[in-house]
Structure formats: C-alpha cells, structure tokens
Amino acid sequence: MKRFAALFEALDRTTKTGEKVAALAAYFREAPEEDRVWTIALLSGRRPKRAVNATELRTWAAEVAGLPVWLAEECHPIVGDLAETISLVLPEPRHASDRTLDGWMRELLALTGRPAPVRRQAILDAWDRLTTAERFLFNKLITGGFRMGVSQGLMTRALAQATGVEEAVLAHRLMGDWKPATTSFESLTGAHDPEADASKPYPFALASPLEAEADSLGLPEDWFAEWKWDGIRGQVVNRAGAFALWSRGEELITDRFPDLAPLRDFLPLGLVIDAEVLAWTGSGPMPFAALQKRIGRLNVPKKILTEAPAHLLAYDLLEEAGEDLRPSPLSHRRARLEAILAALPAGLPISPSPLVTFDAWEALGEVRLTARERNAEGLMLKRRVSPYFVGRKRGDWWKWKLDPYTVDAVMLYAQQGAGRRATLFTDFTFAVRDGDDLVPFTKAYSGLTDAEFRQITDWVRRNTLERFGPVRRVPPQLVFELAFEGIQASLRHKSGIALRFPRMVRWRQDKPVAEIDTLDSLRELLAISETQSRG
Structure with missing residues (x-):
C-alpha cells in the first residue's frame, strides 16, 4: 500500500x-x-x-x-x-x-x-x-469513488513502456470481463492465448465533436455520412463458443437484450460488429426514452420486450472469419459488412446503419437538420480511408450533432458541489413560469466557469432563505440559459417533463425573471418532439 x-x-x-x-x-x-x-x-x-x-x-x-x-x-x-x-x-x-x-x-x-x-x-x-x-x-x-487523474489510455501507454508490448495489443487484452482477483499479470501482458477469452471485444474508436465548418474537411467524396443514433453503442461478438454483446463501457449486456439472441444462430463465426442498440418499431428507431425502460434491468418483462424490441444498426465490421479488419480502410470494412448482412434471412434484428448520400457540404447540412425526425442526434462523418483506431483520434471521425434545445429558467435551490468545487454552490434546481407560479422542472450543475460559480456562491450565502440539509432555498432572481439534448413526458416530476443532459450555457444577468420561459412553452416543445419521433 x-x-x-x-x-x-x-x-x-x-x-x-x-x-x-x-x-x-x-x-x-x-x-x-x-x-x-x-x-x-x-x-x-x-x-x-x-x-x-x-x-x-x-x-x-x-x-x-x-x-x-x-x-x-x-x-x-x-x-x-x-x-x-x-x-x-x-x-x-x-x-x-x-x-x-x-x-x-x-x-x-x-x-x-x-x-x-x-x-x-x-x-x-x-x-x-x-x-x-x-x-x-x-x-x-x-x-468506490477512486480516481487518480489518469485515463485508461495513459495507463495503457505506461504499461506498454514497462512491458514492451504494443499499446493497441494491450488495449485489446484489457477489454472484457476479467477479474483482478483471479487474473495474473502474465496473462494480461505476456504470451497471449487468443482463445483465452473468446467473447472479448475490441477497444472502441471514438469520434470528436465537429466545431469547425463541415466544408473545412475537404472533398465530400472522401467522406461517409451516417446518422448519429441515440441509443447504446455496442459490439456484437460471435466467435466459436461465445456470443456476446458489450457496451462501450465494457459492460456485458447480452442477457439484457434476449430479443437479439437469434443472431447467434445466423451470424457467421469469427465476427465482431460495431453497432448501435436501439428500441425499434417496424418503421425505424424509437426515442431513447423507450430504450431507457430497458436499461438497468437484469430481467426485461415481456410487456417491455413487446413495446420496445431491440434492434442493431450496424456501422462497422471489426473482425471477419477471425481476421482483424481494423487496419483496413473503412470503405473496405463497410462493403464487407453490407455483404454479410445482405446474406442473412429477413426479419432478424440487425441491419446496416444507412449511409446519407451527399455531393455538397451545404446540402448535407440541410439533411442534418432533419435528424430529430429520425430519432437521431445529428450526423457522423467518417473518412473513407480511416482505419478503426483505438480511442479518440482527431481528424478521421467527427460527430456533427444538432444544436441543443435551450430554455431560460430561474434558480430556486442551490447545493454545494464535490471534490475541488466542494466549497462552491454549483448544483442548482431551476423553475419555469406557470401562470403566477414557478414550477421546478430540472437540475443542472455544469457549464459555468469557476469564477461565475464563486460569484454565485457569494450571492447564495448572502440570500439564503431556508436550509434543508445541504440544500439552500434562495429568492427566484438569478436567470440562466439551459441547454439540453431531449425532452420527454415524466410522471415522476411535478412539471410532467424530464430533460436529457441539461447543463447551464449562460448566466443571464441581462434578463429579468418575468421574461423566463413558461411550462406551456416546454409542453409545446414536448409535443413537437413527440410528433417528430412518430415521423
């Protein structure tokens, strides 16, 4: 120790x-x-x-x-x-x-x-x-709150230096469901038996947010475009003696999606596919809220299996007949993936993620604006010649997401943060107007600078009206612009609404409380979102 x-x-x-x-x-x-x-x-x-x-x-x-x-x-x-x-x-x-x-x-x-x-x-x-x-x-x-300020990628690099084993090889060996109490250092870094863990996935390739204009990427013909689906990223592994579905967080989730089990009997052996797990209807993907009902359940009731059946939209082929295809160009991997899926019987819960054809960046930008109608978050842009790399490598894969929804709301409650922000009030509860009342509807704790949090903390301490343990009620005076990725109906919240990934964008010191958004405006946005989801 x-x-x-x-x-x-x-x-x-x-x-x-x-x-x-x-x-x-x-x-x-x-x-x-x-x-x-x-x-x-x-x-x-x-x-x-x-x-x-x-x-x-x-x-x-x-x-x-x-x-x-x-x-x-x-x-x-x-x-x-x-x-x-x-x-x-x-x-x-x-x-x-x-x-x-x-x-x-x-x-x-x-x-x-x-x-x-x-x-x-x-x-x-x-x-x-x-x-x-x-x-x-x-x-x-x-x-269980252990942190050392070191990413897994940095740890893998150090391990490579210490052992002489290539980083990419180590990254793959460290994937899967191994247990430290029963695993030896030699089995992780020494001579490796490729059959030791037949269900082991590959490290995931990750995209970077596109912050520049799309036309800065060069010629459109050098790129694939596909929808950025709002589901669970996963890898399907089908090797001799092993069929497994892994989430990007290296969680084995095979048993949580029994409706995908038929794939085991039809997918060729020696296959690894990178895909998105979605809740599915006959016409396409359902909103993430439908899939969310299944997340975290070890046993999925038949009712939910019927209401939100799982489907895989596949977008990359990492292994075929036991051959590691990751160094191959994406165009080659994609062609082989489509050929494999085309040979499967109809009706299986897997299909290729459709490519978006385009010949100009401006036209693709117009198509991107229809993403929510498809229950997607935007577009993925992938260079045709790109290999399947480990982790995040800027330049080859980009996620071109839609601009988030925004709403102006007032802070009602504040709570101190944790870690280095433990002395600051950073966790806030927000409300919108409903007639003459203020209705709490969401919490947020990120998006502002430390300087802004310090200024708000001083204000909270001077203006606390009541204390409820670590929570302080404050006068409804500070207005903030919040951004969020999605909105859905909720029976658990007084407002009847739940937001997806809310965060603070701006402290609106220029805006009075009388001008914040209303609960009716959120309901209208919810209705639009539900209409788009139904297509």
Missing part, C-alpha cells in the same frame, strides 16, 4: 503527461505483480463491489474520532470528499502495516456480505494501521 500511495502522490503533484506516464511505467516495472494487476483494474474502471456504505463509514469514523455524527456530516461538504474527511478526523494510527495493495483489496472483497460488526471491526483495524495518506486511498477504495 505504501508503494501505491507513493504512486498516487507522484501522479497528484503533476499535470504533465510525460511525468505521469514515467511514474506509472516505473510502478509497473517495480511493484509486486498482484499489485500491478489491481492498479490496472482500478485505472480501467474495475472497482470491487462496495463492502461498506458511506453512512456506516461516517458513523464509525465519528465514533473513533470522538465526534458527534452531525459534526462529521458538517465537515464532509466543507472538505468535499468523504474519504478525505475521514482520513483527516481519525486519530493517529497506533500500529504500522506492510500489507500490499493486493492484500488490502482481498480483505475488502472478503468483507462483502459480512455482518456489520465484523465489517466495522475490520475497517477500524485497518484505519489503526494506515497513515493518513494510506487511509485516504483505502477509504477511496471502500467507497
């Missing part, structure tokens, strides 16, 4: 990419192999199931520190991080420990499902043997 804490400190004290990579590479060369595996897992999002909840940790820490629980709770929003708060209020440890990261992680795994008194004693014993810095990391590992 001491070595891991030293790595965390080295990464935390620099913003330079080269220094972060060097520190990680040195760790991957020198740390015990079991600790290396856990570090790889933690930096790629594979965190163990939480053995202790936040309330228990806060209560136990207050008891050990001799503080009333309410005081510990008041400290949390000021420090901004529960793990750090606990590490600071605890008394100095009476013992020391040389236990490795692997040892501590296995102890946490062993606590899962144990009675509360057993878990309490184990956590207290650990706190009594760890330094403040080590306790902070230990608490982070318990709560």
